[in-house]
Amino acid sequence: MSRRVLRRPRPDDAVLLPRGTVAAIRADLATVADDVVDQIIREVPAYEDAFGGPMGETIRGAVQVALGGFLSLISDRRGPDALAPRSSAVDGAYQLGRGEVRSGRSTDALLSAYRIGARVSWQHLAAKAVEQGIEPATMASFAELVFAYIDELSAASVAGHQDEAATEGRMRQRMMERLARQLLTGAPEASVLAAAERAEWPPPTTLTAVIAPESRAGALQQSLRRGTVQASDLPELDGAALLLVPDADGRRRDALLRAVGRRDCLVGPARPWLDVRSSYDRVVRARSLGLAGDTEAHLPRLVLTADPTALEDLRSQVLAPLDGLRPAAAAKLRETLRAWLLHQGRRDDVAAALFVHPQTIRYRMTQVRDLYGDRLEDPDTVLALTIALGVEEVRG
Incomplete structure (x- = not known):
């Protein structure tokens, strides 16, 4: 949000409002604070329950203190920086912003509350100033300072909200990463549950x-x-x-x-x-x-591929009968044997899968049987061949 800065007093360092006017406005601050809180509750749903009971009284008191501090500032003659918001007011606004994060409320709700507070406060302050006979030119300067003061406080609250949110976010992320590492390293269940509880993470x-x-x-x-x-x-x-x-x-x-x-x-x-x-x-x-x-x-x-070395040992062992062939011939027989296993010996299906004539499959499988003999009827050998040749299928 844009942030207005309170301007310095006039060169003669005169106060903006007479002390009698300031006193009259100050006497009305309790009513102003009540109206501010009531309007915020009415217009911002996030504060509907938050300002009830002791919390509402605390906020009313804070509004009175903030506006009272402002009145002290504009009636003070202490030099060129007299109109800068006092550090206590700014610190209070900053801490308010941090507290809003812990209460689960967003900056949207916070800024809405400030806008309503500024509007309601100005309505009361302006009415009392007019009642005291303040001139229009002075009223314009008074309005500028009121809204600049509240802007300063709202900016401090937003800064507190952002700082707390960033800190809370970093802390939560660290706790979640710690939880993830415990899950991945097999930490004891009690430790994992404790980490989940610290991170407010329901398992x-x-x-x-x-x-x-x-x-x-x-x-x-x-x-x-x-x-x-x-x-x-x-x-x-x-x-x-x-x-x-x-x-x-x-x-x-x-x-x-x-x-x-x-x-x-x-x-x-x-x-x-x-x-x-x-x-x-x-x-x-x-x-x-x-x-x-x-x-x-x-x-x-x-x-x-769960155990690559075991797979290579299996392939070497079960495909050993093909080792004496030329590489091209061995590749064709491996391809034919794999298709034969996958299609459960259905010659026409094997031929269709390899795009060759069924007689070619008959010829190649005769070669395979010559090399393997009765082992092609052994279930353990068939399983080993299926695994050994299956890896070529999934790689393809």
Whole structure:
């Protein structure tokens, strides 16, 4: 908001209003304060209950003190800075702004209250000044100073609100990141529950890990379910952030996937909230494989690459009969055998999948049987071949 600054007094340092006029206005301040509070309650819903009881009396007293301080300032002859709001008034307004954050009220509500307070106060002050016979030119200067004074106080309140909100936001973010790290490191349940309580975070039933680019994580978090936890600076996530989304399981998963959209994110499985580490491990592995989107759509790839060295040992062992062939011939037989396994030996389907004649499939499978013999009838060998050759399918 724009901030008016109280101008300095005239060169002769004369007071703006006579002391008798100031005294008459001061005697009316209790009525002014009552009217200000009543109008704020009536016009700003956020204060409807807040100003009841002792709080209302406190605010009435604060209005009287603020306006009383202003009257002291304009009737004082103490030099060029006499009209600057006293530090106590500014400090009080600043602390009021901080308190509004702790009470859960926004700057919109705060500024609305100041606008109403300025309007109502001026109506009373102007009426009393006119009653005292103040000239129009003096009234104009009086109005300027009243509104400039209230602007100074409202600016101090806004500054207090912003500072407190920033401090509270940083503290909450630190607590949420600490909670995320405890969840991911397998801290004792009691410690995790205590961290959740400190962060005022009600534990959900499930959590789903989502990896998002750091540049998009903040906006994405705002679009997700309330209570989504964000964690940055994790060693496995260079250039990315982690979001832990509460209760995005079942039919709610579709809403999560729609929200993620085309944001280059990875979405893990929903897990009981204390077991979210397994969802995080899933998305980290999927990221290392260059995958994107819903990890549920990549389960075969994730399973087949869970232990790369074991997979390579299995491939070496079960495909050893092909080692003596030329590379091109071995590749054709691997391709044919994989299709034969996937199509359960249906020759026409295998031929259609490979775009060759069924007789070609017959010829190649005769070669395969010559190499493997009776092992092609062994369920364990068939399983091993399916796994070994299946990785080529999911890579394709």
